[in-house]
Every structure is written in structure tokens, then in C-alpha cells.
Amino acid sequence: MTANLHSPERRLIELRMEHADLDASIDRLAGQAPLDELMLQRLKKRRLALRDAIARLQAQLEPDEPA
Numbered sequence: 777m778t779a780n781l782h783s784p785e786r787r788l789i790e791l792r793m794e795h796a797d798l799d800a801s802i803d804r805l806a807g808q809a810p811l812d813e814l815m816l817q818r819l820k821k822r823r824l825a826l827r828d829a830i831a832r833l834q835a836q837l838e839p840d841e842p843a
Contacts (some may be wrong), residue, residue: 784833785837787833788830788834791826791829798819798822798823799823801819802823805819
């Protein structure tokens with residue numbers, strides 16, 4: 777069971793959940809007045825980093841298809 781807690785598949789799910797949470801936070805923050813541009817920029821940067829991490833992990837998990 778401990779192995780499942782640290783599996784790449786579980787990490788991928790956690791990253792996707794965090795990405796979805798950031799999406800919701802960004803949408804909520806963008807709708808507020810006055811707009812906190814700095815916070816919005818930081819959240820978007822974190823979301824982009826998460827998207828990159830998700831893509832890297834997916835590439836590791838999915839075997840290359842033969843040409």
C-alpha cells in the first residue's frame with residue numbers, strides 16, 4: 777500500500793487536481809475587483825509549471841509508440 781502512495785500515477789493525479797484548483801482560483805480572482813495582478817500572475821505561472829510537470833510525467837508513463 778505504501779508503494780501506491782508514491783507511485784507516478786498517483787503523483788499525476790495529484791498534479792492534475794492541483795492544476796484544476798488553480799484554474800478555479802484564477803477564475804475567481806479574475807472576477808474580483810480590484811484585480812490583484814501580481815497574485816494572478818503568480819497563480820498563472822504556477823499553473824504553467826504544473827502543466828509542464830504533468831506533461832513530463834505523462835511522457836515518462838506512456839511508452840513511445842514505434843513508428
